Structures are given as C-alpha cells and as structure tokens.
Amino acid sequence: MYQIEFQLADQRLSGLASFSSERPIENKAQLSAVLTQKPVMVMLHGWQDNAASFAPLFGKLSERFHIIAIDWPGHGLSTSRSADNFYHFVDYVDDLAQLVALLDQPQVTLVGHSMGALVAVCFAAAFGDKVDSLMLIEGLAPLSETAESTPDRLRQGIVSRQRYRARAQQRQNRSMDSFQQALDLRCAVNGLMPEQIKPVVARAVLQRDGRWYWRHDNRLRCDSLYRMAHEQSRALVASVQCPVLSIIGETGYRKLKREQPDAQGWQQLEQIEVAGGHHCHLQSPERVADEILLFNSNFNALV
Structure with a gap:
C-alpha cells in the first residue's frame, strides 16, 4: 500500500492506494498513465474510522482493481473542514464527486462501510453513469426519519x-x-x-x-441539523441502477437485514451475511474480499 493525497477545491484528502503516484493529485493528467489495465475501486470508510479499515482487503482486491481508500475530511490524515463549517452528510457526496472527477474514469466501483456506504448510495443515485457497481458493508439506504x-x-x-x-x-x-x-x-x-x-x-x-x-x-x-424524510431516502434508493452487493455481519445491525430487498425499492440488490459484527470486513476480510470478487465476476459475465 502507498500513501496518496488528492487536492479538492477546499480540502486535501489523504488515503491509501494500491499504486504509487506523485502527491498531491491536483489534476486529471497526473493519474492518466497509472490507472490503466484494471478498473478503479474507491473505498469509503465509516464515521470516525479511516482508510486503514480497508487495509486487510487490499491483498486480494488489488489483483483485479486499482484501489484507492480515502480518509474523509476530519478523519485520519485528511484536513478538517474550515472553522466556520460542520460535517453535513451531503457534503461527503460532494467530496466524492470531486474525487471521482480527478480520477477521470468512465466508471468506478464503490465500496463503502457504514456511513461510507450511505454516501456511495447517494452518489450512485445522483451520478449513476459514473458507478458500475456498489459494495455496501453494514450500510444500506441513507438514514431517514418522519417529517x-x-x-x-x-x-x-x-x-x-x-x-x-x-x-x-x-x-x-x-x-x-x-x-x-x-x-x-x-x-x-x-x-x-x-x-x-x-x-x-x-x-x-x-x-x-x-x-x-x-x-x-x-x-x-455534533448531531446533524436535519435528516432526510423516508420518501427522500426511498427516492435515492430507487434511482440506483447499478448492481448492488450488501454485506452484513452476523452480529451487526439487524435492521440492515432485508428479507425482501425488492420491497425496499432496490433494482438490483444481493445480500450476503458473513461472520462478525458492524466491522465484519475487519473480522472476516478474506470472506468479504472473496464475495466482492465473486459478485464482480458474476455481473461482469452478464454484461
């Protein structure tokens, strides 16, 4: 693994990558000669974790993908938001959009854990043409509540x-x-x-x-000042058109288990359960990596 940095409009994102590159990445041209031969996978960690939470998955997944695992703003080695700002959930979607623009790929695969999974869903709903598949670990629809x-x-x-x-x-x-x-x-x-x-x-x-x-x-x-209404969350889920793999832990958040995923509005969702809890990708990294590779192979065979 190598350290990597991306300069966004107002943030510097640090992270880990399966390849070496100059730092920081400020324009599309800097990675044009690096991100070849293999598709790109972007990994998005959960609240108060960091890019290293995906380190156990790099070994297997880097054989098939160029991997980039970022630290969200205010996490790990990335810069914090400005003093007059807080951490609005939707701003993470903007951070991801800027990162994907710098990568300059036709499409990317997104792997998200917990909060990172929710951000990935929102991005895929808004920019479906940029995402070929979603791998969601212990996270599904954006959090919502009644109006x-x-x-x-x-x-x-x-x-x-x-x-x-x-x-x-x-x-x-x-x-x-x-x-x-x-x-x-x-x-x-x-x-x-x-x-x-x-x-x-x-x-x-x-x-x-x-x-x-x-x-x-x-x-x-600090708590959020607002949360989406249920209808808004369902609208985002219904807008995700790419294949989705949901990975949940046997002792993770039970509310994530979907007996009938179609009823939730997902167009293409497969869910599997692995040993472990909310951080099952740290407890069962081999199994999680294998399931991601299998899912990727299966949907690519149908394309």
Whole structure:
C-alpha cells in the first residue's frame, strides 16, 4: 500500500492506494498513465474510522482493481473542514464527486462501510453513469426519519453544537497516556481484537510531548441539523441502477437485514451475511474480499 493525497477545491484528502503516484493529485493528467489495465475501486470508510479499515482487503482486491481508500475530511490524515463549517452528510457526496472527477474514469466501483456506504448510495443515485457497481458493508439506504421529527432534530443539532463550543478547549486538550490506551478504547467500543483494529488506530492518533491524541475533528460528534424524510431516502434508493452487493455481519445491525430487498425499492440488490459484527470486513476480510470478487465476476459475465 502507498500513501496518496488528492487536492479538492477546499480540502486535501489523504488515503491509501494500491499504486504509487506523485502527491498531491491536483489534476486529471497526473493519474492518466497509472490507472490503466484494471478498473478503479474507491473505498469509503465509516464515521470516525479511516482508510486503514480497508487495509486487510487490499491483498486480494488489488489483483483485479486499482484501489484507492480515502480518509474523509476530519478523519485520519485528511484536513478538517474550515472553522466556520460542520460535517453535513451531503457534503461527503460532494467530496466524492470531486474525487471521482480527478480520477477521470468512465466508471468506478464503490465500496463503502457504514456511513461510507450511505454516501456511495447517494452518489450512485445522483451520478449513476459514473458507478458500475456498489459494495455496501453494514450500510444500506441513507438514514431517514418522519417529517414530524424535523423540529426535534434541528433542536438536538443546535444544542450539540452549543455543547461542542462550550467544551471545545477542554476536548482539544484531552489526551491518552499511550498508544495502547487508545487501542484499548477502540477495542472496547467496537468489540474488536487489537490486531483487527490496530491499523485504524495507528492512523487515527498522533503523539506530541509524550502524550497521545486523536486526530479526528471533534465537530464530527455534533448531531446533524436535519435528516432526510423516508420518501427522500426511498427516492435515492430507487434511482440506483447499478448492481448492488450488501454485506452484513452476523452480529451487526439487524435492521440492515432485508428479507425482501425488492420491497425496499432496490433494482438490483444481493445480500450476503458473513461472520462478525458492524466491522465484519475487519473480522472476516478474506470472506468479504472473496464475495466482492465473486459478485464482480458474476455481473461482469452478464454484461
């Protein structure tokens, strides 16, 4: 794996790639001689994870794809959003659109985990001509709620920002004694073994003056000011025309399991279950990689 950087209009996205290139990528021409022979796969991580969450999948998948796994803004080694901004969900779709434009490929394959899966669905709905298939790990339709929930959602979001501003200085100074403490915290929160989450934690922390700090932007923890209505989420799902593979963990989010996926509005959706929980791609990376390759081979055989 190689470090990679992309310069967007207002952000610098860092990430990992299966190929080496000059940094940062600022225009289409820089990758034109690199992204040949194989299709391009873009990997999109979940909330407060980073590109390293896909590291266990690189080995097998890079034999068939050029792989790019990004750190979302405010995550990993990417820059944070400007001081007058927060992390609106739809802005991640814009980030992805800028990245895909820089790649300058006819189409890309998108692999998303959790929040990254939801962003991938929205992008595929809006720019279907740029996506040949979706691989969604523990994530499906964009989060939605009833329209009647809007006032409460707005209030909760504003209050969370007020709370963030009041605690900003204190939170910036929070630190840990060691890398092991950071690793133990993530293991406890995510129910993972140290060896499974260690690469993610290594990319998520920095050491300064003998202390360890999380890199992620604390504004990520602020609640959204709004959430889509159910009708909007269903409209996006119904607009996704490419083949979709849904991968869920045996002990992951049960609400993701679809007994009748067609009833949810998906045009082409196949769902499989693998060992593990919400981070099943870290717990069963070989199986997840195999299922992605099999799905890709099957739908390509039909084209």
